[in-house]
Ligand code: HEC
């Protein structure tokens with residue numbers, strides 16, 4: 185009896201686990217890439233390294249790391265988020281997309297060689313990153329919350345974010361500059377922007393709100409308010425990156 189239960193417990197789940205019929209098949213992966221280009225790049229980026237949606241090249245996924253988890257997400261979407269479901273693609277095309285996504289994770293670069301502990305010290309100390317970024321509830325609110333950035337972004341993306349923030353502006357974080365009737369110039373990160381009004385946040389975490397008619401001018405630029413960090417040594421940059429990569433949302437709040 186015990187053997188029977190053991191066999192049942194072992195065989196049943198194994199039989200229910202779906203296998204990707206196209207895993208590693210170059211031709212089918214190519215079809216998957218074509219589908220991805222059309223349907224998914226608006227949110228996940230042309231190289232699947234993220235935008236409105238997360239980076240899919242990391243091999244770690246919030247909704248599960250197995251092929252069947254990716255398949256389920258593609259079919260059903262993630263309720264309550266922007267990720268739509270694609271049942272209309274059918275099983276085969278969904279598996280082709282999974283095979284394509286898997287082919288990307290195989291090309292991941294080596295992890296950062298730095299020390300995450302030293303990077304953390306740099307982040308809150310000399311780097312003053314915490315002035316604009318929150319990690320686990322600590323820090324300033326102007327820039328994107330970095331609590332889970334290690335899950336969302338690749339090492340290459342993170343490196344560029346620090347060294348050359350304008351190269352890959354985080355979607356939505358435009359720079360707003362207004363000149364008031366009193367000729368005061370104020371710049372901050374966009375929170376809201378339409379034909380009649382604008383809202384933005386300055387480095388001190390203050391939210392500013394103006395009707396356009398109250399202003400002398402109001403400009404929106406595709407520019408980062410994050411200063412480029414070009415003076416870090418290679419070792420410091422590696423430490424910082426090791427820290428950023430380690431941010432997976434498991435920080436004590
Ligand atoms: C309208 C924007 C949008 C489009 C289009 C879109 N996605 Fe997403 N996708 C998202 C968002 C946002 C998430 C994150 C959901 C969450 O918070 O768990 C996501 C999550 C995912 C995940 C799970 C990632 C994880 O960490 O669990 C996969 C896999 C995925 N998308 C694949 C695709 C594929 C394949 C397509 C095209 C067929 C696609 N997405 C199209 C926005 C989009």
Ligand code: HEC
Pocket residue numbers: 307311312313314315316317326327328333336337342345346349350352353354355357373387408409410411413424428
């Ligand atoms: C003066 C405010 C400010 C400071 C200081 C600052 N940042 Fe930023 N950071 C921003 C803003 C605003 C953005 C969003 C625009 C962009 O993509 O550059 C950003 C974006 C980022 C991103 C991209 C996040 C994503 O998900 O796309 C990373 C990573 C990042 N910063 C890391 C750092 C690190 C590490 C430091 C310290 C060495 C730092 N920042 C210092 C304001 C700041």
